Amino acid sequence: MQTAPSSAASLYDRVRRVIPPVEWPAFSEDIDAILALKRERNAIILAHNYQTPEIFHCVADIVGDSLSLARNAIKVEADIIVLAGVHFMAETAKLLNPDKTVLIPDLDAGCSLADSISAGDVRLMRQRYPGVPIVTYVNTSAAVKAESDICCTSGNALAVVRSLGAPRVIMLPDEYLAKNVATQTDVEIITWKGHCEVHERFTAADIRELREAHPGVTVLAHPECPPEVVAEADFAGSTAAMSDYVGQHRPARVVLMTECSMSDNVAVDHPEVDFIRPCNLCPHMKRITLVNIRAALEHNRHAVSINPKVEARARHAVERMLAV
Structure with missing residues (x-):
């Protein structure tokens, strides 16, 4: 049987x-x-x-x-x-x-970004720039979120900055995301020297070499990439935005300047698209x-717990982001 x-x-x-x-x-x-x-x-x-x-x-x-x-x-x-x-x-x-x-x-x-900044660093930024609102990327610890005014992701960073209605904003910790957002707004953005160890390795020269090797390829870049990479790309957006782009435009050949597995996962739903895969793995x-x-x-391994001293403030920063 x-x-x-x-x-x-x-x-x-x-x-x-x-x-x-x-x-x-x-x-x-x-x-x-x-x-x-x-x-x-x-x-x-x-x-x-x-x-x-x-x-x-x-x-x-x-x-x-x-x-x-x-x-x-x-x-x-x-x-x-x-x-x-x-x-x-x-x-x-x-x-x-x-x-x-x-x-x-x-x-x-x-996460290399989360490791690049501490709650104490955020408090020092507040002292240095009194009254300037702090936008913290979700790629941070709860303790860091608790010291910020609002969180953001790569998918909503510009909307979050605009929602504050302030002439100056501190944006932590991803320097490249902050600089890429700055090109889309008149708001002065104060940055921090944090980088994603995956996306910082991509270069504009990589894109030019890919275009030479694969004529007609469409290049999509994550906004954690350096600004010169974003400038060379055909489109820049969050991983969700890149996936949506492939679904909506169905390019014959595409390269995603982001973590390796992203291409494999999007390719499952789009067998008609040829994915070129420059591979930068996230070890984490x-x-x-x-x-x-x-x-x-x-x-029941490993249960996450959050310090009660930071929990409510960190939650407020995340919920404020979700309300934008």
């Missing part, structure tokens, strides 16, 4: 273009276990666009960029949220769901695996 196919087996068709058949057996057992654990524990998985396809397309319930994950986190009805992303994202989910259990599969899944995002997602659900 033939048995029914496993849940993992039924999902493989979706990702066969980006996961070779020889690799699938290494994933299928964990996928089946995770799907069962989610049902048993009333759990949901939120996955960032930089997660690998077997996570993004096979076990995640909600996917997207930081803004999308933040917006959707407040709509979650599950008892447990597993954040397949980095630590600041799990903290943000916890801020918005204080009564739920939020799990991060690997405590060392950090890649710490999240099916194995440790499964362990998180099996052992």
Whole structure:
């Protein structure tokens, strides 16, 4: 008697273009276990666009960029949220769901931007620029968010700056995001020297070489890239905006100047588009695996907690962002 196919087996068709058949057996057992654990524990998985396809397309319930994950986190009805992303994202989910259990599969899944600034640094900026509102990128710790007036993501940074109605704004910690926003507004933006270790490696010369090697290629860049990279690109936007661009314009050939897995995940939905893949990996995002997602659900590992002294203020900054 033939048995029914496993849940993992039924999902493989979706990702066969980006996961070779020889690799699938290494994933299928964990996928089946995770799907069962989610049902048993009333759990949901939120996955960032930089997660690998077997996570993004096979076990995640909600996917997207930081803004999308933040917006959707407040709509979650599950008892447990597993954040397949980095630590600041799990903290943000916890801020918005204080009564739920939020799990991060690997405590060392950090972020170079979050590490580039401390709460003390923000307080010193306030002293140096009294009365100037502080916009803090969500790629920061809860302690840093608590010292800011409002948060932003790459998807809404310009709207957040404009919403303040101020002639000067401090924008922390991503220097390149701040400079790229500054080109779109008359607001004076004071920056910080923080950089994403993935996006800072892209150069304008990389784009020119790609255009020479692949005539007619459409180049999309993330606004965490240096301004000269954004200037060379055909379009710049958040990971969600880049994905939407591909869906709306369907370029014959495209390159995404961002983390590697983004191209794989968008390619699943657009088999007609040829994706050129310059590969800059985020080592922190890649710490999240099916194995440790499964362990998180099996052992309640690792529950996120936020210092009560900063929680309410950090939540206010995030909620103020979501209201824009």
